[in-house]
Amino acid sequence: MSNGHIFVGEVIGTAILILFGAGVCAAVTLRYSKARASGWVVIAFGWGFGVLAGAYTAAPLSGGQLNPAVTIGIAIDTGKWGKVWVYLLGQLVGAMLGAVLAYLVYLAQFQANVRKEGTTEGTADEPVPTLGIFSTIPEIRNPVANLITEIIATVALVLPILAFGLTKGLGESGTTVLIVSLLVVGIGLSLGGPTGYAINPARDLGPRIVHTFLPIPNKGTSDWGYAWIPVAGPLIGGVLAGAIYNAAF
Amino acid sequence: MSNGHIFVGEVIGTAILILFGAGVCAAVTLRYSKARASGWVVIAFGWGFGVLAGAYTAAPLSGGQLNPAVTIGIAIDTGKWGKVWVYLLGQLVGAMLGAVLAYLVYLAQFQANVRKEGTTEGTADEPVPTLGIFSTIPEIRNPVANLITEIIATVALVLPILAFGLTKGLGESGTTVLIVSLLVVGIGLSLGGPTGYAINPARDLGPRIVHTFLPIPNKGTSDWGYAWIPVAGPLIGGVLAGAIYNAAF
Amino acid sequence: MSNGHIFVGEVIGTAILILFGAGVCAAVTLRYSKARASGWVVIAFGWGFGVLAGAYTAAPLSGGQLNPAVTIGIAIDTGKWGKVWVYLLGQLVGAMLGAVLAYLVYLAQFQANVRKEGTTEGTADEPVPTLGIFSTIPEIRNPVANLITEIIATVALVLPILAFGLTKGLGESGTTVLIVSLLVVGIGLSLGGPTGYAINPARDLGPRIVHTFLPIPNKGTSDWGYAWIPVAGPLIGGVLAGAIYNAAF
Amino acid sequence: MSNGHIFVGEVIGTAILILFGAGVCAAVTLRYSKARASGWVVIAFGWGFGVLAGAYTAAPLSGGQLNPAVTIGIAIDTGKWGKVWVYLLGQLVGAMLGAVLAYLVYLAQFQANVRKEGTTEGTADEPVPTLGIFSTIPEIRNPVANLITEIIATVALVLPILAFGLTKGLGESGTTVLIVSLLVVGIGLSLGGPTGYAINPARDLGPRIVHTFLPIPNKGTSDWGYAWIPVAGPLIGGVLAGAIYNAAF
Numbered sequence: 002m003s004n005g006h007i008f009v010g011e012v013i014g015t016a017i018l019i020l021f022g023a024g025v026c027a028a029v030t031l032r033y034s035k036a037r038a039s040g041w042v043v044i045a046f047g048w049g050f051g052v053l054a055g056a057y058t059a060a061p062l063s064g065g066q067l068n069p070a071v072t073i074g075i076a077i078d079t080g081k082w083g084k085v086w087v088y089l090l091g092q093l094v095g096a097m098l099g100a101v102l103a104y105l106v107y108l109a110q111f112q113a114n115v116r117k118e119g120t121t122e123g124t125a126d127e128p129v130p131t132l133g134i135f136s137t138i139p140e141i142r143n144p145v146a147n148l149i150t151e152i153i154a155t156v157a158l159v160l161p162i163l164a165f166g167l168t169k170g171l172g173e174s175g176t177t178v179l180i181v182s183l184l185v186v187g188i189g190l191s192l193g194g195p196t197g198y199a200i201n202p203a204r205d206l207g208p209r210i211v212h213t214f215l216p217i218p219n220k221g222t223s224d225w226g227y228a229w230i231p232v233a234g235p236l237i238g239g240v241l242a243g244a245i246y247n248a249a250f
Numbered sequence: 251m252s253n254g255h256i257f258v259g260e261v262i263g264t265a266i267l268i269l270f271g272a273g274v275c276a277a278v279t280l281r282y283s284k285a286r287a288s289g290w291v292v293i294a295f296g297w298g299f300g301v302l303a304g305a306y307t308a309a310p311l312s313g314g315q316l317n318p319a320v321t322i323g324i325a326i327d328t329g330k331w332g333k334v335w336v337y338l339l340g341q342l343v344g345a346m347l348g349a350v351l352a353y354l355v356y357l358a359q360f361q362a363n364v365r366k367e368g369t370t371e372g373t374a375d376e377p378v379p380t381l382g383i384f385s386t387i388p389e390i391r392n393p394v395a396n397l398i399t400e401i402i403a404t405v406a407l408v409l410p411i412l413a414f415g416l417t418k419g420l421g422e423s424g425t426t427v428l429i430v431s432l433l434v435v436g437i438g439l440s441l442g443g444p445t446g447y448a449i450n451p452a453r454d455l456g457p458r459i460v461h462t463f464l465p466i467p468n469k470g471t472s473d474w475g476y477a478w479i480p481v482a483g484p485l486i487g488g489v490l491a492g493a494i495y496n497a498a499f
Numbered sequence: 500m501s502n503g504h505i506f507v508g509e510v511i512g513t514a515i516l517i518l519f520g521a522g523v524c525a526a527v528t529l530r531y532s533k534a535r536a537s538g539w540v541v542i543a544f545g546w547g548f549g550v551l552a553g554a555y556t557a558a559p560l561s562g563g564q565l566n567p568a569v570t571i572g573i574a575i576d577t578g579k580w581g582k583v584w585v586y587l588l589g590q591l592v593g594a595m596l597g598a599v600l601a602y603l604v605y606l607a608q609f610q611a612n613v614r615k616e617g618t619t620e621g622t623a624d625e626p627v628p629t630l631g632i633f634s635t636i637p638e639i640r641n642p643v644a645n646l647i648t649e650i651i652a653t654v655a656l657v658l659p660i661l662a663f664g665l666t667k668g669l670g671e672s673g674t675t676v677l678i679v680s681l682l683v684v685g686i687g688l689s690l691g692g693p694t695g696y697a698i699n700p701a702r703d704l705g706p707r708i709v710h711t712f713l714p715i716p717n718k719g720t721s722d723w724g725y726a727w728i729p730v731a732g733p734l735i736g737g738v739l740a741g742a743i744y745n746a747a748f
Numbered sequence: 749m750s751n752g753h754i755f756v757g758e759v760i761g762t763a764i765l766i767l768f769g770a771g772v773c774a775a776v777t778l779r780y781s782k783a784r785a786s787g788w789v790v791i792a793f794g795w796g797f798g799v800l801a802g803a804y805t806a807a808p809l810s811g812g813q814l815n816p817a818v819t820i821g822i823a824i825d826t827g828k829w830g831k832v833w834v835y836l837l838g839q840l841v842g843a844m845l846g847a848v849l850a851y852l853v854y855l856a857q858f859q860a861n862v863r864k865e866g867t868t869e870g871t872a873d874e875p876v877p878t879l880g881i882f883s884t885i886p887e888i889r890n891p892v893a894n895l896i897t898e899i900i901a902t903v904a905l906v907l908p909i910l911a912f913g914l915t916k917g918l919g920e921s922g923t924t925v926l927i928v929s930l931l932v933v934g935i936g937l938s939l940g941g942p943t944g945y946a947i948n949p950a951r952d953l954g955p956r957i958v959h960t961f962l963p964i965p966n967k968g969t970s971d972w973g974y975a976w977i978p979v980a981g982p983l984i985g986g987v988l989a990g991a992i993y994n995a996a997f
Binding site for chain 2: 538539540542543637638639641644645647648651652655658659662663674677678681682684685686688689690691692693695743747748
Binding site: 040041042044045139140141143146147149150153154157160161164165176179180183184186187188190191192193194195197245249250 | 756760764767768769771772774775778780781782783784786787789790793794796797798800801804805806807808809849852853854855856857859860923925926929
């Protein structure tokens, strides 16, 4: 695969992933959305099927890695580092593009995210904080615990992906992407509770940059103080998964 | 495939799609339904598995496109336009047939959609508006924003479908239809919040025609003022997806 | 396949189907169940994955039809009627066995289905009616409408199953059963609202016989006046699906 | 497969299974989790996709059995008992490791599991009991009924798994693990209501040992009086499934 194909594939695939992922968070969070308050199962399946859509679309161009933690895990496994920077660049650009697309899909909802007429400050009709649509926010702010959560959840993503490659016949079949997307649903359901499961540095950093610059009414903080954890945690998790894989398989 | 096979396949397949889709909206909306108020996750999976049922049934006859936006995206990709009109005609007829079938499945519920005895006007026991069972209604009526939502959501449907064809072995296997149906579940969960995700001109127009003419008690408006958006948006999205595909892949 | 294999396969497969199906209805209905009141999505997936479990188990013995409507649809398609009686007998016996197994799984819950101590007649703490765990009950009792619902829902099951056989490569692969089980989930979500979707004469009749004879405390009526509809409707639907298939495919 | 590969595969695979399974129970149970109170459907899919993740990862090393009841069912079927002890040892060690990992993912939530400031004893703000995150607890404590529930639910797991091996082409394809994981979702939805569906002796015993020794604040009882049922029930179920399989197939 040429650098151009890889870059375009990762941009398109990661953009679709984030369009679905930020989209489902907007769907569940914002007022005037038909899916408002429809619960955690909707969040987890929305992100998982975003992986399905993005990875399948990107597969013929770049293989559809869409995640720096996956790319680094694969590089550790194969020892091929030459094209890693193309993957990472495409993933970050794609994540930013996807966040803008999700914003456009929910444009009218974002514009209506103001205090409801006739209500007063401090009530449930205040504007909804918007950062959670774009990037992750921990329920309990505890850097060590948050980092551990992201590391373990990322190992639970990357180690199975590396192992899938070994199982006979899977590499070429359409089933692999389906299984990885259901794996991501499972990580969301099971391990997403404490931090909102970044498990992908591009997924968190790209949309956070977009959130910082987009002119969203009442958008609230972009919380850059937390931003290093959903980057560092998944990177450490990707390295750890690659190391476990090389040692055990 | 002969024109006859294509027409029959698209009629049957789209009828099944709309039977499931309008059916699940009736299931969640109408009084005296066991699935009443069971939430957005039921809506999204109901529509997605309607794609599964319809596309699989139509596959041996017409390939199971069931959606003018998909048909046009494929025509732009392949350059073959000769049979497009047969697909489109079958899809519109099938969508109308499916809406009638869904009405018949929920016949007793539609007939019972009256004000509950002993209650007064303006209470929660008034008849449920029925258009949302047949066609899409935006949460915020904003033509530009609604059109953007439908365009992006349709690109997110058609571009992956076009890309799926490239992945080795998928074209012949049963997995493709399964993946497309889960993709539609994902679009519903993630991108359906603002407009109810037509992403298919036949899916919206056919049932709206049926809603206009069926003698449903207390059916409310058929809202023809909005009807052009769920037709134009998906058509633009299909063209755009075909163009992106030809440029990038 | 010998008659013995067919009979044993259909008994085991249908028993597993009803174990899961009656089980999930008990899980959602009965007091002292961890899944109590968990909603329609749980019902629909529980029944669908019951098809998955039962059909896969029965596949090497009998092909895993598990439903007289499916068996008759296939017989109309293939013209082979000689072994139909073996299938039907196995399905009825299996459905009865499955209902007994589901009763045993929820034995303590059934035994605890009494009025809560200290409460009075007519409150929410009265015993739960148990027939809905075993057999279907319409929300609105209207024989014509109920029959139409069951006929259309059964066509939506059997016609896709017949068409699946035509799609290249599906017949031998493991994907077919998975797709049929998700189709059943979709029928539940979309078409189950009015009557509780029997779509299978054995699924309704077998457990109703068991309900009549099992010594369940406070079991309530077995409602034999309705019992002909979930038998006749699916049989008509199976015949109709076979006829449509022969005409259109 | 060497003893070393089997042991490592079963440790890693079972650890991932329990990480997801105990994780989803923590996600739904503990305060300050984004998935709190998201319902039984989340529990059932979380455990099922834990099987998906664990079995796929372990597949190239040990085949991914992850459950003594499955291992014993297969041994009865094949007559090969020589390596059973390696599987069982790996499964128990893996289950303990997975429970520790789930504890680490929810570390901040476990540490915050104290009475909310300013509230008094006996209110809803008391610490949540934690054993249900690690091991199963029956809704109604009735040894005979609980044992019957676990036996039947385990037969419903192991008999389909044994039968899957017979269906042509399944053994080598990636679809098998997907189907087994959805089977586990179905068992959870349908048969999990009375006892919380151990259906796996290692899944219950390993985390119970960990719960006994981990320094969790306000952890409550480890309930060793019940511990024999989720070990004996699944073992009996596995033997029974193997016997039924040998007799019927």
